[in-house]
Amino acid sequence: MNFSRYTKEFSYNLQLAYPVILGMLGHTAIGVVDNIMVGKLGTTELAAVSLGNTMVFIAMSLGIGFSTAITPIVGEADAENDQKKIRSAFHHGLILCTVLGVGLFMLVTLAKPILGMLHQPKDVIDLALPYLDWVAFSLVPLIIYQGYKQFADGLSHTKYSMYAIIGSNIIHVGLNYVLIYGIWIFPEMGIQGAALGTVISRIAMVVFMHFILRRNNDLRPHFNDFSFKKISKQKLQKIIDLGTPSALQMFFEVTLFTTAVWLCGNIGKSSQAANQIALSLATVTFMFAMGLSVTAMIRISNQKGMNDYKQLIVVARSIFLLAIIVEVIFAFLFVALHQVLPAMFLDMDDPAKFLTNAEAVSIAADLLIIAAIFQISDGIQVVVLGALRGLQDVKIPMYITFVAYWVIGFPISYVLGEYTSLKAVGVWMGLLAGLTAAALFLYLRFDKITKRLVRENPQPAEQTSIQ
Template structure:
């Protein structure tokens, strides 16, 4: 196949992906706004938000990873024109997401004492504790929202989540501003104000998502007459069997990045603040690959439902190629602007913070150079993972991601960060090693599975002709 075979798919891929990308960028923007506003208070406050969010980051990854089980089931059923199966996947998925959201909030709320065992400074911990109390509650609306989002995505209605996130940001920014800095009648609450702003905006996001989906004429059949009598063990089991390995895949990656937060925090607060800046920027560009990952999951599921495995491979590879092109562009941007970008996150007018800020900028600039390379690997692994979820292949990828991130990536991060002069840069070289290993082995898995499917389908067609 020539290059144009894949590039002709770019237009439809982007049509599906761009609302997801904008929605995810908006979701990430909520965290970045917190960091930008909190960063003006000082490097200790920024480090505290980083520490608190490391707990949230892990919990959210479990929730998002689990909820992705809804999309391939809905997308495959949609291709098969099976309305009852779509309805069942939506109701069971939303039910499980609600239970999971409550469980994750409880887990994070009672895990706060772990901060003292992580080698973080007392100043940072004391600031992080009240922040985490509030932001942990936002896990409930976030995971419930994911249930709605994955359902809509499975029906290729990717714009709805984008609208919800836009609304969330419109609410979040002004609330954050007045609560953090104490504007007008509002008290100055610092980083606790940032957490409260996050809770309010995420609750609004769920309410909006329910209203906009339930009012859609095409979707009304999925919202009418819900009863707990409809909850069946077979569909619960199917979603859990797909959702648990998917949540573990995401957890292994997010936990690796969280370990980078903790490792950098044990090196020093300037390393932790620099890590947070570089991670925020890398996460922002990663959202483009995440959007394409969702597109891969939807389109591969559709082709699987149609039993068109040859076109499935073409569609998937076109998305892989598009992701590589985008990530290379972002890599070049990071290289060109690596010294300039960290300034956005710090108050350079505060004379008392000048020394700390100068050190943070030097470290963050070096980390962005590593990020320029690793985001290419990160982009590849996440879109291939999306395609594998579309095939409903989740268990072997779960083992692959564990080995890549925790047998390869973390030991490199730990050794280079703690026992060499590379310090924070060494931690990020470990991230690069883990992501690259994941990208290679996940693609090999996808290639093996799809070639096998094509061969089996060809043999079946031949047998049918002979009969």
């Protein structure tokens, strides 16, 4: 294999990816900051945040997954230089994201009683419920923000979301510090302070994103001529048809990780806290693959718009290779630092909490060994999904992810976690199995489609759509 044809694409891939990665890390940092600051309060508080966030993460997966439909439509239209199509995708997508954000907030609020049915410790549930009220509301500005972000990403303007996230995190850290611990004139709100900080920072994020995009001379025309009279059911339906399977793809993965939280909660508070620690660290490294996934979606949709499928394969494989290299590096770091990193999340100097905290850190260290391996599979599956979304091929990947995570991954997690001495480590072995299956079958799907497209279009010609 001639690797140089792929490695020469690395520079442009990274140029597009690094703002997305930093933006994704910013999203993750909001949760990590919450976990670190709340972890200082104790394992019960950390477990409560983990439990409350499970429902929000499920809803968030649907919203973010759905919004990804905007990027390939905009990216394809950009390659075709169809400004009218770009504007239409933006306006229709933003309306759908707003409606979805409000709907998801209401759904999570109505679903709160489910927490009481999950056999979690009562003291954890009592803390999680009021925390969930505020965090659920933050879904509204978050999903609206996604409408702006996916539009900008489709036009390869990936830096704007990075700026918005950085500003949001600065606000979030400051608010968390004063609201959690009760600094200066602010009341001591504990984990509810962390939730309120999340809400305010996400509102600031979407406001900033709106104004910074509108100030761009190239993007300003797309903010003009908005009218509900111009909203077309047909165009709404196209985004819905692409967005719904994409939302379910992300939903299937996130709910698998959510069940890991619940299963670890059944085992005990220390296992649940350890799961949250290891998951927070694994999520940080996963954001690098997510950034490359967005890059794949942008570049593949551009190549699809130009009908150059041979180059499309080269571009896609260059991104896949880059993702593997990055995740292997992180795998080595996780193995080398698996005893050190978990201790950052809990107060190891408090004698009263030392034994429970030490137990959580020990379990988290074991989970990081599993995470070192599964993040490679996780990185591969998410970048291949990005490429498939760029091709606007979403239905078959939806079925693939369901089988991988819920027919293969979950049963293994459940049996090993509930019925063997592996406990939390067994739960994560199921995650590894599901992610590996997804990576393999999604790549086979991509390979099959692109080979067919090359056969049907040996030279850049008229666009061929996925059936």
